[in-house]
Amino acid sequence: MGPRKRGDRLRQSAARPEEIRLWAPWRYAYVRRAIAGPKVCIFCFARLNEAERLERLVLYENRYAAVMLNRYPYINGHIMIAPRRHLASPELLSANERAVIDELIAASVKLMRAELKPDGFNLGANLGRAAGAGFADHMHWHIVPRWDGDGNFISVLASTRVLSQSLEDSFKQLRPLFKTVGADLS
Numbered sequence: 304m305g306p307r308k309r310g311d312r313l314r315q316s317a318a319r320p321e322e323i324r325l326w327a328p329w330r331y332a333y334v335r336r337a338i339a340g341p342k343v344c345i346f347c348f349a350r351l352n353e354a355e356r357l358e359r360l361v362l363y364e365n366r367y368a369a370v371m372l373n374r375y376p377y378i379n380g381h382i383m384i385a386p387r388r389h390l391a392s393p394e395l396l397s398a399n400e401r402a403v404i405d406e407l408i409a410a411s412v413k414l415m416r417a418e419l420k421p422d423g424f425n426l427g428a429n430l431g432r433a434a435g436a437g438f439a440d441h442m443h444w445h446i447v448p449r450w451d452g453d454g455n456f457i458s459v460l461a462s463t464r465v466l467s468q469s470l471e472d473s474f475k476q477l478r479p480l481f482k483t484v485g486a487d488l489s
């Protein structure tokens with residue numbers, strides 16, 4: 304065996320799934336939960352007080368749709384927008400729901416662009432488990448802010464994300480912004 308090179312240790316870790324848990328404990332929790340099957344839908348909820356809002360990471364809601372932080376984010380500021388009704392696919396939504404979600408996507412990008420100053424965004428939805436949806440029965444859009452250089456080698460090799468901000472801090476940073484989202488949307 305020759306001298307150890309930079310990256311040897313990372314390659315070894317990436318090859319052994321049991322070590323990936325240590326690298327990304329929140330992803331392990333997510334995978335474990337996905338295997339067990341979600342017991343309750345995270346996108347279905349009734350009226351929230353402010354404590355419940357933080358607990359559920361809900362940044363904004365009206366009668367058609369809600370915006371929330373992803374508990375298992377790919378990066379800081381990873382949010383999701385879902386209709387309030389428990390529906391699996393966009394063609395099932397009403398025209399009102401689609402219009403409100405469209406507005407919320409635009410408003411969310413605008414607010415996060417100003418506050419987080421990302422270099423780009425990924426927008427998208429996974430429809431069905433085969434497409435990677437964790438909660439396949441209740442459709443939701445992902446909005447993921449991206450910064451130049453955030454796709455570093457750790458993410459690529461070990462399915463691990465490096466987050467520099469806690470979810471609670473993200474919530475406290477973004478929640479006030481979403482209080483400004485239009486009354487015309489409710």
Ligand SMILES: [Zn+2]
Pocket residue numbers: 344345346347388389390440441
């Ligand atoms: Zn639901």
